[in-house]
Every structure is written in C-alpha cells, then in structure tokens.
Amino acid sequence: xKAMNSIFDVAGKTPLLTAEEEVALSKRIEAxxxxxxxxxxxxxxxxxxxxVKKYSKRGVDLEDLFQESVIGLAHAVDRFDxxxxxxxxxxxxxxxxxxxxxxxxxxxxxxxxxxxxxxKLYKISEFEKxxxxxxxxxxxxxxxxxxxxxxxxxxxxxxxxxxxTLSLDAPAYRSEDSxxxxxxxxxxxxxxxxxxxSIDNQRLQAKIxxxxxxxxxxxxxxxxxxxxxxxxxxx
Amino acid sequence: MAMPKGKKFDNGYCSISDIPxxxxxxxxxxxxxxxxxxxxxxxxxxxxxxxxxxxxKPICEERGMSLKEEDVMRIAKNPQFQLSVASLIKEID
Numbered sequence: 001x002k003a004m005n006s007i008f009d010v011a012g013k014t015p016l017l018t019a020e021e022e023v024a025l026s027k028r029i030e031a032x033x034x035x036x037x038x039x040x041x042x043x044x045x046x047x048x049x050x051x052v053k054k055y056s057k058r059g060v061d062l063e064d065l066f067q068e069s070v071i072g073l074a075h076a077v078d079r080f081d082x083x084x085x086x087x088x089x090x091x092x093x094x095x096x097x098x099x100x101x102x103x104x105x106x107x108x109x110x111x112x113x114x115x116x117x118x119x120k121l122y123k124i125s126e127f128e129k130x131x132x133x134x135x136x137x138x139x140x141x142x143x144x145x146x147x148x149x150x151x152x153x154x155x156x157x158x159x160x161x162x163x164x165t166l167s168l169d170a171p172a173y174r175s176e177d178s179x180x181x182x183x184x185x186x187x188x189x190x191x192x193x194x195x196x197x198s199i200d201n202q203r204l205q206a207k208i209x210x211x212x213x214x215x216x217x218x219x220x221x222x223x224x225x226x227x228x229x230x231x232x233x234x235x
Numbered sequence: 236m237a238m239p240k241g242k243k244f245d246n247g248y249c250s251i252s253d254i255p256x257x258x259x260x261x262x263x264x265x266x267x268x269x270x271x272x273x274x275x276x277x278x279x280x281x282x283x284x285x286x287x288x289x290x291x292k293p294i295c296e297e298r299g300m301s302l303k304e305e306d307v308m309r310i311a312k313n314p315q316f317q318l319s320v321a322s323l324i325k326e327i328d
Contacts, residue, residue, distance in 0.1 A: 222279055228251075
C-alpha cells in the first residue's frame with residue numbers, strides 16, 4: 001500500500017499535458033528521446049490509475065494491476081501516431097484496458113482463460129447489466145446468445161468456465177467460537193456408492209447379464225422395440 | 236372409476252410415450268409382421284411379460300425375495316423394473 005501511495009503522489013503532482021505538449025513530446029519520442037517518453041508516461045499515470053480503479057475489485061493485487069496498466073500505457077506511448085490528430089488519452093485508454101484485462105484473465109483464478117474468452121465474458125456481463133437496467137429482469141440465455149451470435153450451449157460453457165472455484169479443504173463454517181474445523185469436503189454429501197453397494201450392484205449386474213443372454217431373439221427384439229433401443233442394424 | 240392415488244405408479248402400465256422410438260404393442264406387431272414374424276399385439280404383450288418374468292425370477296432369488304409366481308409377476312409388470320431392464324439391455328448393447 002505504501003508503494004501505491006507514492007504512485008498516487010507522483011501521479012497527482014505531475015501536471016496534465018495539453019494537446020500541443022502531447023504533439024511536441026510525441027515528435028521527440030519519434031526522434032528517440034527517452035526522457036520525453038518518460039515524461040509522457042508520467043503525465044498519463046492518472047489515466048492508468050483510473051483504469052486500475054475500475055478493475056480494483058477483482059481480487060488481484062492493486063500494485064500488480066497498476067504495473068500492468070503502466071505496461072499498457074508504455075505500449076500506447078510507443079505506438080501513438082500524433083499525425084492522426086487524436087488526443088493521446090483516447091488512444092492510450094484502450095491499450096491500458098487491454099493490458100489490465102489480459103492480466104486479470106490469467107490471474108483471477110486457478111483456471112486461466114484465454115484473453116478473448118475473458119473479454120467476451122466481460123461484454124456479456126455488461127450486456128446483462130444493461131438489459132436488467134432497461135427491462136428490470138435478467139435476459140435469458142437464448143437472448144444473450146442471440147445478441148452475441150452464439151448458441152445457448154456455448155454461452156453456458158463460457159459461463160461455467162468462469163465460475164469461481166472453491167477448495168474442498170476450505171473451512172465450511174466461519175464460526176470462531178465453536179472451534180469447528182469441518183471443511184467443505186466434510187459437509188458436502190457424496191453421491192458415490194459405498195463399497196458394499198458397489199459390490200452388490202456388480203453381482204446384480206452379472207446376474208442380469210446372465211439372464212439376458214438366455215432370452216430368445218424374439219424376446220430381445222420385442223423388448224428393444226418396446227423401449228426404442230433398436231440399432232439401425234437390427235431393423 | 237379413476238385409479239386410486241398412489242397406486243398408478245406400482246400398478247399402472249409402463250408408459251412409453253416419453254421414450255423416443257418406443258413402440259406400442261400394435262406397432263410392434265405390425266413391425267414384426269413386416270419382418271416375417273407373425274405375432275398379434277396381445278401376444279407381443281405376453282412375450283414381453285414372459286421375458287420380464289424370466290429376468291425378474293433370478294433377481295428375486297438373488298435378493299432373497301418371495302419366489303411365489305404372483306410376486307415375481309408383480310415385479311415383472313412393474314414399470315420401473317421394465318424401464319431398468321431396458322436401460323441395462325441398452326448398456327450391454
């Protein structure tokens with residue numbers, strides 16, 4: 001946090017550049033002046049901070065996030081074309097945002113998502129928020145899929161891939177006075193069969209297999225027809 | 236008179252309307268005729284029940300259940316039992 005405070009100090013003390021100053025600095029950068037490059041970066045630290053602020057509640061270290069945003073900013077400084085006549089901040093914002101999002105995509109959970117998947121998920125969540133604001137209800141999967149030109153199944157798997165993961169060894173309760181050390185693994189019921197049940201099932205299956213093989217062809221055909229389990233070859 | 240509540244599950248017919256490609260007795264009879272196996276719809280039902288009975292008997296024996304004819308037949312007719320047998324045949328195939 002100390003480091004962040006000094007960053008805030010530096011960013012706050014550096015005056016913002018006018019459009020003319022930006023062009024002058026860009027010309028110097030083009031000529032290979034590294035001091036001009038540093039000045040351009042320092043003068044736009046506030047922009048980097050504003051992007052960091054937007055993504056600050058994603059559970060990642062703020063300093064790391066800031067570092068990523070500065071990398072994006074530096075990239076923007078190197079690629080900025082002053083001849084096109086735009087303000088530097090307009091151009092740099094997208095580079096900073098892209099850099100931050102890419103970092104978030106690979107650091108927000110144990111499963112790393114490709115950055116395009118992450119940005120798609122971000123767009124989906126923004127759309128859902130907007131939809132809810134406008135119509136007062138959440139859009140259905142089909143509506144969202146339609147909007148993004150994909151299928152509901154793809155959308156579901158996208159959302160599943162971004163689901164938060166929990167460790168089975170995480171404590172199940174937050175009670176401090178009970179002293180309980182139960183983990184999630186202790187309290188989640190298991191659907192697996194017990195050893196006895198499993199052996200019992202195997203025996204039963206073997207018995208049924210034996211009986212099934214003793215059925216006549218006519219009996220088998222009729223059972224298959226009745227329950228729709230005939231192969232194309234059988235027909 | 237409607238069947239008493241709670242009885243249909245055990246005593247009703249095994250519904251095939253929700254199973255894709257499943258056929259009723261008449262359809263099976265027609266299909267068998269096409270394949271050169273002449274059999275009427277009632278006979279189809281009898282063959283199906285006899286097959287289910289054949290399967291139910293050793294299972295009753297294995298489970299230490301009553302081997303009385305009527306008890307075994309009740310299990311053979313049970314819709315749940317029939318569906319389980321069908322899914323087992325599907326698995327084996």
